[in-house]
Amino acid sequence: MKGETVINPADCKVALLCGGNSNEREISLASGAGALQALEEAGFKVMRIDPSEKSELKILLEEPFDVAFLCMHGKGGEDGTLQGMLEILGIPYTCSHSLASGIAMDKGLSKMFYHKAGVPTPCSVTVNKGEDVNVEQLVKEVGPRSVVKPATEGSALGIYMTDTPESVQEALAKVHEIDDQALVETFIEGTELTVAVVGNENPQALPIIEIVPRGEFYDFDSKYAPGGSQHIIPARISDDYTALVQDLAVKAHKALGCSGVSRTDVILDTVNGQAWVLETNTIPGMTATSLLPDAARAAGISFPELCTQLIEYALEA
Secondary structure, three states: OOOOOOOOHHHOEEEEEOOOOOOOHHHHHHHHHHHHHHHHHHOOEEEEEOOOOHHHHHHHHHOOOOEEEEOOOOOOOOOOHHHHHHHHHOOOEOOOOHHHHHHHHOHHHHHHHHHHOOOOOOOEEEEEOOOOOOHHHHHHHHOOOEEEEEOOOOOOOOOEEEOOHHHHHHHHHHHOOOOOEEEEEEOOOOEEEEEEEEEOOOOEEOOOEEEEEOOOOOOHHHHHOOOOEEEEOOOOOOHHHHHHHHHHHHHHHHHOOOOEEEEEEEEEEOOOOEEEEEEEEOOOOOOOOOHHHHHHHHOOOOHHHHHHHHHHHHHHO
């Protein structure tokens, strides 16, 4: 799974970008703290930079960095805007390029790319803020049970389970308070799985993680609160389903044009034998409870080794 580019960490100066101004700022800072420790343990020279501070952004112009390590989550950091700036500055960076990042951040747009690549994903409708919508017709299209969530936010922010036209209408109003686009998606009952994929030209899937949330579904608290969810590695599914889900995660990674690393969420309906791709995250979390480091450890890759590989992929690309 290692890239072809091999580096000496002691000779590599890293700009660790975390923080920002999105709704996920605190999670980004936590990811940055986790990655900083791992990178320093691996022997890299690291400077932490918060893009929300113009004075710190100037450092990218003034200091000769070999690579930027991205721990940015949410708008302004995960959606391609920061990646575009780094491309202009000529600084290699971890994770996907600006176009793939922008596509993946938009859940509705991602589904168009999934469909084109033959990746199954639940039926959905995107509703813009202020748009007149026939909720009764919407329910007929996506089904009586649906999930309403922001189309361009991450970390399970603002997700609502609905089962009546009235609850859909209420959920849309709440989602539109934090995002101009809401996604109404068919609810699929099944086993919640997530699959990290690493690599550039020949990406490979890491061991599948089964997620057992403490609450009704995998929301923000389930993701980040201690004990909010149980991560079971390897997932309790058959070898055939394992191969199927890992293949779908790699196909999703390629369909969106991802590089370096991604993490794709999947629902496995074992009754009907169908796996459904929900979304792909281009900058997975790096906190103590994050899924990517868990999956890497299950593959025999330590956290410092994982961070080193991500930098190697960035320089290789």
